[in-house]
Amino acid sequence: MTSKEKKQLAIAACKIRMGALEGVHAAKAGHPGGSLSAADMFAYLYFKELNIDPANPHMEDRDRFVLSKGHTAPGLYAALALRGFFPWEDLKTLRQIGSHLQGHPNMAMTPGVDMSTGSLGQGISAAAGMALAAKVKGLPIRVYTLLGDGEIEEGEVWEATMFAHHHKLDDLCVIVDNNGLQIDGPIDQVMSPYPIPEKFKAFGLHVIEIDGHDFDQIEAAFNEARETKGVPTAIVMKTVKGKGVSFMENQASWHGKAPNDEEFKKAMDELNARLTELEGEKDE
Amino acid sequence: MSDVKKTATRESYGNALKELGALHPDVIVFDADLSASTKTGVFRAAYPERHFNCGIAEGNMMAVAAGAAAMGLVPYASSFAMFASGRAFEQVRNSIGYTQLNVKIGATHGGISVGEDGASHQCCEDFALMRSIPGMVVMSPADDAEAKAMVFAAYDHPGPVYMRFGRAPVPAVHGDDYKFTIGKGETLAEGTDVAIIANGLCVAEALGARDILAQEGISARVINMGTIKPLDEELVLKAARECKKIVTCEEHSVIGGLGEAVCAVVAEAGLSCPVKRVGVQDVFGHSGPFTALLEEFGLTAPHIAEACR
Numbered sequence: 001m002t003s004k005e006k007k008q009l010a011i012a013a014c015k016i017r018m019g020a021l022e023g024v025h026a027a028k029a030g031h032p033g034g035s036l037s038a039a040d041m042f043a044y045l046y047f048k049e050l051n052i053d054p055a056n057p058h059m060e061d062r063d064r065f066v067l068s069k070g071h072t073a074p075g076l077y078a079a080l081a082l083r084g085f086f087p088w089e090d091l092k093t094l095r096q097i098g099s100h101l102q103g104h105p106n107m108a109m110t111p112g113v114d115m116s117t118g119s120l121g122q123g124i125s126a127a128a129g130m131a132l133a134a135k136v137k138g139l140p141i142r143v144y145t146l147l148g149d150g151e152i153e154e155g156e157v158w159e160a161t162m163f164a165h166h167h168k169l170d171d172l173c174v175i176v177d178n179n180g181l182q183i184d185g186p187i188d189q190v191m192s193p194y195p196i197p198e199k200f201k202a203f204g205l206h207v208i209e210i211d212g213h214d215f216d217q218i219e220a221a222f223n224e225a226r227e228t229k230g231v232p233t234a235i236v237m238k239t240v241k242g243k244g245v246s247f248m249e250n251q252a253s254w255h256g257k258a259p260n261d262e263e264f265k266k267a268m269d270e271l272n273a274r275l276t277e278l279e280g281e282k283d284e
Numbered sequence: 285m286s287d288v289k290k291t292a293t294r295e296s297y298g299n300a301l302k303e304l305g306a307l308h309p310d311v312i313v314f315d316a317d318l319s320a321s322t323k324t325g326v327f328r329a330a331y332p333e334r335h336f337n338c339g340i341a342e343g344n345m346m347a348v349a350a351g352a353a354a355m356g357l358v359p360y361a362s363s364f365a366m367f368a369s370g371r372a373f374e375q376v377r378n379s380i381g382y383t384q385l386n387v388k389i390g391a392t393h394g395g396i397s398v399g400e401d402g403a404s405h406q407c408c409e410d411f412a413l414m415r416s417i418p419g420m421v422v423m424s425p426a427d428d429a430e431a432k433a434m435v436f437a438a439y440d441h442p443g444p445v446y447m448r449f450g451r452a453p454v455p456a457v458h459g460d461d462y463k464f465t466i467g468k469g470e471t472l473a474e475g476t477d478v479a480i481i482a483n484g485l486c487v488a489e490a491l492g493a494r495d496i497l498a499q500e501g502i503s504a505r506v507i508n509m510g511t512i513k514p515l516d517e518e519l520v521l522k523a524a525r526e527c528k529k530i531v532t533c534e535e536h537s538v539i540g541g542l543g544e545a546v547c548a549v550v551a552e553a554g555l556s557c558p559v560k561r562v563g564v565q566d567v568f569g570h571s572g573p574f575t576a577l578l579e580e581f582g583l584t585a586p587h588i589a590e591a592c593r
Binding site (some may be wrong): 115133137 | 382
């Protein structure tokens with residue numbers, strides 16, 4: 001990846017973080033922590049990995065993305081808006097009456113959303129169903145799904161993983177956002193799903209471990225996943241919950257809480273400073 | 285009725301799936317390790333490349349089916365009624381109902397006629413659960429012809445459908461020329477003293493009750509209400525206006541099924557026609573031959589006749 005490309009992705013990720021916070025702040029509710037931890041992944045997916053067309057959101061041979069951890073919709077919505085699926089201003093209508101931006105993703109209302117999610121564990125099953133259907137139809141597409149690390153406490157995740165392996169869904173790429181925190185606290189104190197890579201390996205998946213804030217590693221992982229035949233791939237990415245906003249980082253309390261006006265200003269100041277810094281960087 | 289052909293509607297389901305699969309290449313079938321019992325194995329024998337076993341994981345199966353429907357296929361997802369509507373309720377509600385995706389649920393072994401397996405497998409709550417999901421069509425056929433017609437009608441209906449089939453053989457009440465429309469009930473016999481509104485295996489029993497009542501000079505109308513939702517309200521109101529009372533009859537709890545649906549329509553129309561509900565009385569079943577269970581739980585012709593008097 002060129003440094004110019006990397007800079008563009010970092011700028012997109014920074015804007016996605018700002019968009020997610022704008023939405024949650026305006027709604028006075030929502031889930032900033034996991035939106036921020038996945039922002040770099042959202043940026044990479046929507047600006048590099050996925051074969052999609054914002055002008056034609058229902059294009060049959062598009063890649064599919066299912067946000068299994070549906071509560072981090074604010075991050076997804078910001079990515080979709082930035083990519084041109086709908087106006088950026090819509091983000092401020094999050095969770096309001098009349099808005100197409102529901103508290104959790106709704107495929108019938110929001111352009112670019114491939115599956116309605118929110119009840120944890122179901123998105124990965126739907127993604128597996130999509131990958132299976134693509135094989136039946138002979139559609140050469142890839143299906144991606146992003147799960148939370150708390151979410152994999154749901155038994156259905158493992159039913160779906162078993163299913164995906166059994167039916168050799170090698171066009172399915174499962175991504176786990178391992179930010180280490182869920183609502184009630186650190187995941188290893190609430191109900192430890194560790195060791196995560198070993199579990200997916202035991203279910204027969206090809207497992208890749210990466211730093212979810214490093215675009216080179218994300219790119220290498222997706223390339224490796226695409227080359228992997230016969231079994232689905234699981235990318236387990238270490239991330240920082242609340243990444244990019246100093247006072248939100250690694251705080252379980254920011255899982256599902258909106259910033260007040262003062263906190264919002266502070267967060268946006270930090271992200272604006274980062275954006276200015278990124279935009280000032282010279283391309284090599 | 286010994287000379288009347290009897291067929292379990294789960295058999296009809298498997299046979300109809302095979303016929304449907306021949307006509308429509310977008311039909312795919314999911315099962316959860318019960319394909320010999322649900323009879324989706326009949327489809328698999330003809331179209332192995334379009335039949336997918338999900339193993340014993342019904343919740344995953346429903347959301348997988350939703351994903352396949354989102355890709356434009358028409359999945360029929362099958363298990364026993366208990367697990368399709370009960371175990372997988374939340375997946376059906378959120379991934380199929382909320383999305384209004386084009387998934388058809390083929391639930392076999394509904395009601396207490398499951399028999400020897402006992403109460404753990406005798407689902408008498410599925411109509412209630414599935415009716416409560418917005419946009420879900422809920423159907424229960426009376427016989428072979430209606431079961432097959434429902435499988436085809438479900439394909440032509442865009443959106444989620446729940447079909448409940450039975451394990452026990454039931455006599456034919458329709459000819460082969462039977463035409464079924466989702467949301468339309470059917471008057472099988474005219475009468476004015478009482479209207480019996482039934483579905484599933486209770487339809488044949490209702491016709492038996494009509495014969496018993498006729499000997500006593502009581503004229504009973506028999507309505508087959510194959511679709512529980514959307515309910516044929518017009519036909520219910522017509523019965524409420526023209527008959528002195530209504531008796532509903534279903535192999536389901538009296539809570540939340542056809543009986544309550546009929547009560548609501550009659551009451552909200554402000555009609556004074558009394559409604560009695562024949563069904564399973566807020567109790568669990570137990571093991572035994574299905575004929576004995578139907579007798580014990582009051583779902584046979586003499587019990588229905590008694591409710592009509």
